Amino acid sequence: MSEKAAAASKSFFTPFNVVAGIIVIIGLILTALRFTGGLAAVTNLSDYNPWGIWIGFDLLVGVALAAGGYVTSAAVYLFGMKRYHSAVRAAILTGFLGYALVVLALHYDVGRPWRLPYPFIIQQGTTSVLFEVAACVALYLTVLFLEFSPAALEWLGMEKLRNLITKLTLVLTIFGVILSTLHQSSLGALFLIAPSKLHPLWYSPYLPVFFFVTSVIAGLSMVIFESTLSHRYFGDKMDEDHIREKDQIALGFGKAASYVLAGYFAIKVIGVSAGNHWHFLGTSYGLWFLVELFGFVALPCFLYAVGVRDKNLRLIRWTAVIAVLGIILNRFNVCLIAFNWHLPSSERYFPHWMEIGISVFVVTIGVILYRFIVTRMPILYEHPEYTDAH
């Protein structure tokens, strides 16, 4: 819509472009500060708090919210739910951009980003959970790139290569699910090594399972959330199939998310009882834990169920927002809020505004790239010359 208006009036200064432009300029300035002044110049990181929101948000939340790619492609290509087919390309694109931006954000966070390939080419620290995360994320980014590439190749008119890659769909999907299972859970396993630092209500030997299950919830909810946004802002790009299937997708994914949330609620309670941590529920951290458990697990579970029963799409879409916020809250709790809970408040971490600025910058790049791609490539519609492979 804004695209057409811009083309008509020949004006580049649409509200989206102005806001995005300002964020990008600030982001570039902050980038310059980061790479000329070191981490100390732009972050509040300390020797007690080596990981801030660039890990808590950009890595942990970023990877979880990019789970829509493997969840949707598994549903459609492996479990045979073809009625959700029109959701696949958008979900894969979001996943691919999500992971690409995670890797971009890591370049800001690690001290010597040019050494990021070292764990693969110089020395392999295979006893480290982080090694597994790094290996899986690197491989999965490649898989997502290949899964996304047919859309780009259709746009570029490279038919032969496109046909070759679409033949790999099944293998790539299986590979993607394996890699996602491994690294989504391993992001939780990162914290297994620090039982003395993470609050007992969040620390659990089941952390890897919790992280994997929540990634499914995040994936399902993000597909609902972003299809709502896509319909609102790129509705003119959608073909009939997409518009027709969109409500079905919200109903089906909402139903699945409700079930998974119910299971997650159960294993969270099991986690508390396995550690016999009931007495912590009476403390202020316990209250916060209950807010997460009831406000962002039980509530969206219930609302999804009601929304599906009543076929109330509006309710389902709002519930997706609550569920996504719940995932963000959970990752923040594990990595930042309940981590280092034993330290006095003077030693605790709160992000510097420039850290938040970089995170906003990275998300904005994602939105700009998404917009660039869906307004050009066949993501929300089928390319008229390539309707065969679906």
Added chain:
Amino acid sequence: MSISRRKFLGWMGAAGLSTAFGSPVHAAANKHFKGYPDSLGVLFDSMLCIGCRNCEAGCNKVNGLPPPDLPFDDLTVLSKKRRVNTRTFTVVNLYDHSEGIKNPLFRKIQCNHCLEPACASACFVRAFTKTKEGSVVYDPSVCVGCRYCMIACPFEIPTYEYDKVLTPRIRKCTMCHPRVIEGKLPGCVEICPNEALTFGKRKDLIKIARDRIRKYPDRYVDHIYGENEMGGTSWLYLSGVPFKELGMREDLGVTPAPELTAGSLSTVPMVAGLWPVLLTGLYAVSKRKEKIAKIEQHQAIASTLEKANAEAESKLSKALAKAQKEKDAAIKIEIKKALEEAKKTQEKEGS
């Protein structure tokens, strides 16, 4: 894809061999690693420490660290809760403690040099090494700067040069590894005027510590901190008050850090091995369902068509019969008409 029998046997053989000669982690799974034999360590006796900060000065000197903000003979800093940082590998703090002991109580903080270090286990580029001498040393030439070692360390020891742009390093005590292999004492031990620090083989230090506890049961609590904490550390501590009052955590447990993540890591090959089976299985099930649905659809269409055909045929034959009847009737009428006509003509001719 087809696999020859020979190839398959080859693979199985390779799998068997790697199990037999498997990684040292698995080989040692049911053994308790007690550190390298004759590895070295330091015993800190808080009852002998007088808080003179000489060890801080000695450490600063032998490691060539930048001068401190306040000179080492300024003892007012002792009551602040200081921690190690990139310019200070060891600090001595003064602790408030319960009744009973008249003297002020101090504790020295530095890397404890775990027998199975969390930092080394967490490092994805193996920048940390537990040497056979007992030190945990760090190699900045491979470090990526992810700072997972700092998350992992239960003693909050590794520090990071956040202010460096191109060459940020982790900084921490090395138990003076370069000096130790030359046969010298660690800087802090060498300078300590009151023998609060004892350097030696870890197993001897444990004996010394036990002797002190036995000889002076009123002076010491009956615990050697570091003997078993986090699987054991090369630095050992004696105290006259519960270690908690010296700001040391008593809830760390005795599990070495690598074991905390070993279980999760061991599921990786299982997922990699079984998921393809599970997923292709689910794919096959959904494909088969689709196929059966298609066959059933075909059958349904065929039977509907048959029915429709039969109905149409019967309708047609009925219609044909009806048409025949009508035709017959029409012929009869025509014949009747013709006959009547003929009769009339005859009558006319006759008249």
